[in-house]
Amino acid sequence: MASSNGSPILEIKDVTKVFGSVSALKGMQLRVMPGRVHTILGENGAGKSTLMKILAGVYQPTSGSIRLGGEPYAPAGPQDATKAGLTIVFQELSLCNNLTVAENILATREPSRYGFINDKALIREAAELVAELKLPVSVTDKVGDLSIAQRQLVEIAKGLSIKAKVVILDEPTSSLSDNEAEILFDIISRLKAQGVAIIYVSHRMEEIMRLSDDITVVRDGSYITTRDKTGTTIEELIALMVGRDMNEIYPPRDVPAPSADQKAALSVQGLSRPGEFDNISFDVRGGEILGFFGLIGSGRSEVMNTLFGMRQPSAGTISIDGKKIAIRSPVEAIDRRIGFVTENRKEEGLVLAHSVETNISMVALKDFADGFGFLKRRRERQAATAEVGRLAIKTASLETVTGSLSGGNQQKIVLAKWLLTRPRILILDEPTRGVDVGAKFEIYKIIRQLAAEGTAILLVSSELPEVIGMSDRVVVMSEGRMTAIAAPDQMTPEKIMSFATGFLS
Template sequence: MTETPDDIVLSLRDVKKTFGPIVAIKQMQLDVRRGRVHTLLGENGAGKSTLMKILAGVQPATEGTILLDGTPFAPKSPQEAAKHGLAIVFQELSLVNTLTVAENILANREPNRFGFISDRKLIERAETLVRELGLPIDVRARVGDLSIAQRQLVEIAKGLSHDAQIVILDEPTSSLSDAEAEILFKIIGRLTEAGKAVIYISHRMEEIMRLSDDITVMRDGAYVATLEKNETSIDALIALMVGRQMNEIYPPRIGEEPGDDVAPVLEVEHLSSGRAFVDVSFSVRPGEILGFFGLVGAGRSDVMKALFGMRWYEGTIRLDGKEVDLKDPSEAIRHGIGFVTENRKEEGLVLAHSLRNNITMAALGGVSSGGFLSRHRERQRAEEESTRLGVRTASIETIAGTLSGGNQQKVVLAKWLMTRPRVLILDEPTRGVDVGAKFEIYRIIRQLAAEGTAIIMVSSELPEVLGMSSRVAIMSRKHLQAIAPRADLTPERVMSFATGQNK
């Protein structure tokens, strides 16, 4: 295809962004063409989201030129960017949990007459949009009652509710199942067929190679290269992105798998919780990684919350052969269970607090004496865990909310490792994390298993489940359909169980 100036709808030259002495974007070049998907690739902290915020009018560029259809473009607000035909779906959800899906989708654009909002027209417009997009969500539902994946779909609908010529999607599938991601991929196909330009940000390499027409790589806030999809490969892109070769994304197991003669540390029998999940039974041995897979809504996260005392349950839970009653998280922690939640920003971290506070908050007893907190010991232990997990930060006093997604996830891991858990539950441990940070998190998980920790890993990424697990438990429609050794499973077989086809 011969490129002409008319192909380019958005052009960036020598764009720079600084925050005081900190340089977030050093020098950025980008040409986005109509009817094509242009992927922006880079590790967490590479500057991708900052660049998108500049385009969306959230932050101004410090230097450089941005042209939209050949005209200088410097929006001062998201509303101004939207008026110029640019829509963005941010990685971080911007929804109001107390409002309905319809109210969130059409926020600040509600149909009204004489200043009074028409609820009927609001519902009709939202339903029309959701139906056109093919999204399986009820527009009357309160957002706070939805799962993280369902909220992500609402965020997508909100972004696509604007009539835009450029659509920016920042990690849109980070919490979606494969089935829901397919819905989004069809929407992207319709957008490009209509001549829209799509800027796509993702860490899922297989997804990038499937969707992209053009790929621009960033590293450390700077432009590295732009390639057409058919002239590159996953290995080449990773090398450009991280500045090093990564031959194996899933590190090999350290040591032998625990045999059948090893007693399980956790046993779950006939566990149920109303309509959330029904009759779930499984066990985990020390040193084992038990993967949990299922489509969104299958009940995986609810099972994990019951094991951590976050929701009521019926059935039997045994630790080291003794039955326990996990009424609340403090009881679970006392029995040696740690839980890395899928929603790190709302449930895993206190974003306004320092790394030191976040890392030690679940294990204050270990840094206290006589009921008094030892600041010296707290700081020492927090620094030890931060170094062990490779958290990239200038200081242990850095505010958690300022870190990249990968580093935030490491801080959540560090918090639970401070408790020295016998059982560690990981719910979507690499959601929204770049490939370099993923490798480091996988390495940490492998090391924990080698040290004898029993690990339950919930993931919507099938390659991740198959790449890391000793055995895989597969849920469908609130029931546990199968548990099988990794060696006995193929992606096709796992999906047949997950969709309820194979019973």
């Protein structure tokens, strides 16, 4: 293992975790130094989440030892972990949508007066933290009214409201665009300066190389190696993580992009919705990948929700194959062969308590019914099995409860669900959020394959390299308006970011 001067604030030796006959962790090792960012890197299913839950007191290790601040560390639950000086911000949000930002940040630790919650003190303390962290939210807003990116920032504030020796950040930028991520990076720099140790879990390689001091690679539940950031490369880390070389993250096109004179599969003209977006116009052709990029509040997801019938526009037209249509509900969108991989898989994309098979087949159930309305279970199972193999979904069986899988595998199940409907137009809103680089490559190949088969694809992403690497053209939005449709010769990070900030138009 790589070493640093001084004593580690957190040390893990030979930690193993067994669930029944499955070993989720095998001989895990980790030395985390104060005032440094230590990244844990591995594919989905590599054991990262299990290790984080052990540190947070959610799980207890089967064997091995952990020391925090030089003392034995064996939390019986999350509260024990917090008291010992360790806090964790999980990738999956744990907020209550019906409570305010302030109530969520200080939940279970509300200031009181005469045995009652002191609302003024609650708002004041939360507002001071939000101001200190420079977060673009109001503490009196209901969390349910916030965007996914804003909720992620609130989740981070909630974790950082507890003064800790060790802060664990699990995919903290998965739903943040570059501007919001910069807010977090500034927070991390300040924590480091205070001597706080940061354990960072992320799949974004450029981000990892920017922030990390030390990088530990895990694979299949086992410790592989720890490297100093300055002594390694992205290519080397990817090879260590996936056990193979990956020469290209974004697979090339097998067939040329459709020509400009080809008829549009989907045409949008002057689409507007008060307070969300205004005068949105674009065409996407069969076989084209049209990217959408913008910062928080740009209106990208709201446009996609409207195209799928989840919201109704106040003005504008939507046409498929040149024919104007009205999409009044998601059912009508599905009937017109529009698929939608939502950015919020937990609340909108999946039924977490149901099986993998049920989630994959739920939208396409009518395709597995006979003439009398009875379900053909064998056909349903065969189709679900094919999609599990196609997307390399890691699951013990089709009966596995979806909520028990990693975030990346859950995201692939959402994608599988829509692929089963054979969509003609496919909306992908943050399709690789929380997905490791190996799984991303598999999803990118599927997207390329769908485009080659003639599917018109709308790709919304907060990852600028992903938008540029996968799109044929990019629609750039800022504060609810389109600022550009970037052609290939304009698709540079500098130009697209300038369009997104309204600097160029």
